[in-house]
Amino acid sequence: MIQFMKFCKRGKKKFSSVRDVILDETQTGFIFVLIPERLPMIETKQAIKQLHQYHLHVNTLIVNKVLPEAADGAFLEKRRQIEQKYLKQMEEEFNKQILIKVPLYEEDISDLDKLDVFSYHLRGVVKEEVR
DSSP states (O other), X not given: OHXXXXXXXXXXXXXXXXXXXXXXXXXXXXXXXXXXXXXXXXXXXXXXXXXXXXXXXXXXXXXXXXOOTTOOSXXXXXXXHHHHHHHHHHHHHXXXXXXXXXXXXXXXXXXXXXXXXXXXXTHHHHHHHHO
16 A cells, blocks of 8 residues: 555656646647638637636647638639638637748648748747747
8 A cells, every 4th residue: 555655646746747847838838730711710719718727828820721822713712712711810819829821832741841841930939939
């Protein structure tokens, strides 16, 4: 029984130290990634609200696969109009978070050169989050 109690106390200490790190905004940050559509917006809003109840704050959102202005055609234009509506709603709804808009790329990010291009969008914010 004594061994079990020692085990429980060690576990409690570990859990407490992990909790302290998670709650310390100078050590830990939460970033959500979503796409500019209705359902991901609703899910993100709910997740931020739930985390906030536990003093876990989301400071940054990455909006992925935003249609570039150069994308053309009637289908993409209609899609862009819908997307713009959601982007505007995101700016209003998530005004306490930094929004990073990452464009939709023609190809998957599958090598270091493409990853470097992608990382350009994150450079300023990641440095801020780390500080």
